[in-house]
Amino acid sequence: MIETFLALPCGVKLPNRLAKSALSEQLGTIGSHAPDERLVRLYRRWAQGGSGLLVTGNVMVDRRALGEPANVVVEDDRDLEALAAWAAAAKSEGAVAIVQVNHPGRQSPRTLSPRPVAPSAIGLKGMGGAFAVPRELTVEEIADLVRRYAETARVCVAAGFDGVQLHGAHGYLISQFLSPLANQRTDRYGGSAENRRRFLMELVAATRAAIGEDKVLSVKLNSADFQRGGFTEDESILVAKALEEAGVDLLEISGGTYEVGAMMGVTQRESTRQREAYFLEFAERLRGQVSLPLMVTGGFRTAAAMSAAIESGAVDVIGLGRPLAVDPDFPRLLLAGKSSEVANIAPRSVGIRKLDAMAEVVWYTTQLWRMGRGLEPAVTKSSLVGVGEYVVKSQVPAVLRGMAGQLPVLGARWR
Numbered sequence: 001m002i003e004t005f006l007a008l009p010c011g012v013k014l015p016n017r018l019a020k021s022a023l024s025e026q027l028g029t030i031g032s033h034a035p036d037e038r039l040v041r042l043y044r045r046w047a048q049g050g051s052g053l054l055v056t057g058n059v060m061v062d063r064r065a066l067g068e069p070a071n072v073v074v075e076d077d078r079d080l081e082a083l084a085a086w087a088a089a090a091k092s093e094g095a096v097a098i099v100q101v102n103h104p105g106r107q108s109p110r111t112l113s114p115r116p117v118a119p120s121a122i123g124l125k126g127m128g129g130a131f132a133v134p135r136e137l138t139v140e141e142i143a144d145l146v147r148r149y150a151e152t153a154r155v156c157v158a159a160g161f162d163g164v165q166l167h168g169a170h171g172y173l174i175s176q177f178l179s180p181l182a183n184q185r186t187d188r189y190g191g192s193a194e195n196r197r198r199f200l201m202e203l204v205a206a207t208r209a210a211i212g213e214d215k216v217l218s219v220k221l222n223s224a225d226f227q228r229g230g231f232t233e234d235e236s237i238l239v240a241k242a243l244e245e246a247g248v249d250l251l252e253i254s255g256g257t258y259e260v261g262a263m264m265g266v267t268q269r270e271s272t273r274q275r276e277a278y279f280l281e282f283a284e285r286l287r288g289q290v291s292l293p294l295m296v297t298g299g300f301r302t303a304a305a306m307s308a309a310i311e312s313g314a315v316d317v318i319g320l321g322r323p324l325a326v327d328p329d330f331p332r333l334l335l336a337g338k339s340s341e342v343a344n345i346a347p348r349s350v351g352i353r354k355l356d357a358m359a360e361v362v363w364y365t366t367q368l369w370r371m372g373r374g375l376e377p378a379v380t381k382s383s384l385v386g387v388g389e390y391v392v393k394s395q396v397p398a399v400l401r402g403m404a405g406q407l408p409v410l411g412a413r414w415r
């Protein structure tokens with residue numbers, strides 16, 4: 001079943017049911033935030049791996065609002081050629097390729113955004129001051145953001161991508177609007193569930209108008225935020241129904257925020273652990289309510305669990321994240337009825353529990369960087385080496401960039 005094609009409502013056909021879920025590559029050029037040959041190499045490698053769908057890591061709609069120092073940003077046509085090379089690499093072996101479009105809102109570190117914007121002026125809790133308290137967006141700024149998302153989508157499709165995915169999960173801006181904890185506005189973007197999803201629905205309408213009816217429009221949505229008083233499963237189902245009505249082609253289900261890392265399996269119960277996928281029970285519930293194609297991401301590791309999920313009818317597409325950072329050929333192996341020796345390898349603890357979640361993401365990120373250099377992942381790399389590499393290659397250049405106004409030579413592009 002994982003090998004059968006899937007025709008999406010827009011008419012685009014996925015050659016199989018395995019998808020690479022978004023993994024933030026942090027491979028934009030420092031200073032200009034453009035894609036370059038590192039992303040081309042990485043996506044050619046993933047294309048060879050056999051996924052039916054490749055979703056890029058998050059691409060930002062505004063260079064003043066970054067989630068990470070080296071995010072790719074698409075605001076206009078200036079990097080069209082580089083984007084076209086990236087799209088061509090991703091599509092080189094027949095996969096469908098879409099760009100994940102994002103704005104971090106309040107989940108932008110203080111080092112990048114001393115004064116981030118968000119639906120309401122409510123800061124992240126329990127993050128040790130790493131994120132500044134945001135300023136509330138004005139209605140005019142919200143309208144400008146809707147225009148930005150649509151323009152980013154238009155440019156990505158013009159470059160050759162098959163469509164886009166709006167990142168409505170994991171506590172970023174769309175997810176902040178959906179959350180009754182993060183969004184305490186009293187205008188038409190806050191209060192009732194309908195008002196809180198208005199921003200997302202406006203983005204869907206504007207993005208569809210920008211990319212056309214025959215391109216893929218996907219949304220990644222949380223099943224829940226897993227916080228008392230936060231975005232719930234019941235509300236997620238209402239949002240999914242509205243998205244189906246609005247003509248969304250593929251709904252990817254995940255969960256959690258920076259405050260609660262459910263997307264990485266932090267909150268999973270034993271019953272979930274046995275079925276691998278963290279959000280399968282929710283997908284089963286959702287399937288009874290909507291008929292648009294569903295992709296479920298988080299925890300899938302074996303062909304048996306993936307086939308069972310597809311055969312149950314609850315899931316149409318299996319999303320894979322971390323396994324493809326360590327074994328880019330995992331989909332090809334699964335499709336050939338084989339398993340992977342390394343897809344389930346995770347970094348070892350750094351010895352400080354509070355740092356483990358961050359060190360894990362960093363370790364996987366540095367595996368993507370290796371593929372961007374034309375190398376294979378190094379699964380034996382220690383977590384601490386990964387963190388060291390990340391600090392030197394990502395954080396230090398970001399600080400230098402901050403100083404580059406005074407010392408232009410330090411603003412040079414970092415590889």
Ligand SMILES: Cc1cc2nc3c(=O)[nH]c(=O)nc-3n(C[C@H](O)[C@H](O)[C@H](O)COP(=O)(O)O)c2cc1C
Binds near residue numbers: 025058169263
């Ligand atoms: C290094 C790394 C970067 C990620 N970047 C993104 C991202 O840009 N957008 C997104 O929606 N999810 C992102 N995720 C979450 C994954 O898409 C996925 O939801 C998560 O890893 C769970 O799936 P898995 O168990 O197959 O890894 C990232 C995860 C990792 C490990």
